[in-house]
Amino acid sequence: EKGNYRHFMAKEIHEQPEVISHTLASLVDMTSETVRLPSLPFDWKNLSRLTISACGTASFAGQVAKYWFERYARLPVEVDIASEFRYREAPLEKGGLSLFVSQSGETADTMAALRYCQENGQHTLAVVNVPTSTMSREADAMVRTLAGPEIGVASTKAFTCQLAVLACLAIGAGKARGTLTPEAEKELVRALIEAPRLMAEALRLDHEIEACARDLSKAKDVLYLGRGTSFPLALEGALKLKEISYIHAEGYAAGELKHGPIALIDESMPVVVIAPFDAIFEKTVSNMQEVAARGGRIILITDEEGAKAAALPGAKTIVMPAMPSVVSPLVYSVPIQLLAYHTAVLIGADVDQPRNLAKSVTVE
Ligand code: M6R
DSSP states (O other): OOTTOSSHHHHHHHTHHHHHHHHHHTTEETTTTEEOOOOOSSOGGGOSOEEEEEOHHHHHHHHHHHHHHHHHHOOOEEEEEHHHHTTTTOOOOTTOEEEEEESSSOOHHHHHHHHHHHHTTOEEEEEESOTTSHHHHHSSEEEEOOOOOOOSSSOSHHHHHHHHHHHHHHHHHHHHHTOSOHHHHHHHHHHHHTHHHHHHHHHTTHHHHHHHHHHHHTOSEEEEEEOTTHHHHHHHHHHHHHHHHOOEEEEEEGGGGGGTGGGGOSTTOEEEEEOOSSTTHHHHHHHHHHHHHTTOEEEEEEEHHHHHHHOOTTOEEEEEOOOOGGGHHHHHHHHHHHHHHHHHHHHTOOSSSOTTOOSSOOOO
């Protein structure tokens, strides 16, 4: 039931601190601050490549995971949307690992990608929310996201739980491959454990975010920009807005701006910039200045340091708590989801049942 919330989506957004806690508790030892993965039927040390396939929001979780596996486990990753992967006849080295991410565990294209990988001698690992699903049954191994039932068509808590699981897998892989020292592992795990508290803080920015949504609700097109792990978040932000508010939105890697989309910028185009104050912050800010110089209306999602350093007079800023970069994709998902949610509510759209969409896409 919806409890005190108007929509399942709002309820599910607000449940995130709790379900992230559960999910992390299943994969992390809180006292020793280490990752504790279930036994898996392959050895991370023997892998030379990881292939990730998924659809929609789950594929963006896969895209974030690519940064983590490459950084922490030095494991080359290829991520593709399942509908392309299944037909492009990808050559796969025998004994490799293929990972599938799905809330429902029933998505037709992701299932077909899994079967293709099995036929081509891959170990298959599924990150799934519905434990009784086809994907859970057919994959060699499964790690559950403990998001609980997700009713809203727009995926929210399942996405952040996927991120939590994938972060633990990447850290576990790094540990097994010897690319993460025990100290580095502890530091990452300590950061992840903070995610629920940080998400609860982000949820308290609801009113400020709603004020920004007023701006979006009048727009015809919205651009989302980010770099590093904030790039897939930009894609996710744009998808969320499109699917529930029917406003056209696009996510771009901030560095791609000059290569085309900057031509779209004018006074009528809100640009949402996702930029925690991290190693690549300065780069994103210079892209943002290019937008400002062309009259683009900026909504900047950053932390206090970032707001100070950006010092953009015209920008609306959502000031997030400061955090280690490994947790920012989880925590920054909250304002991204709330922006889309409030925009859709302001427009009067059917938030939980957007037109033309089904919760699970079981035909291709
Ligand atoms: O059940 P799955 O995670 O496999 O579903 C994948 C996509 O259909 C899903 O994430 C879709 O993009 C959502 N409606 C996004 O909010």
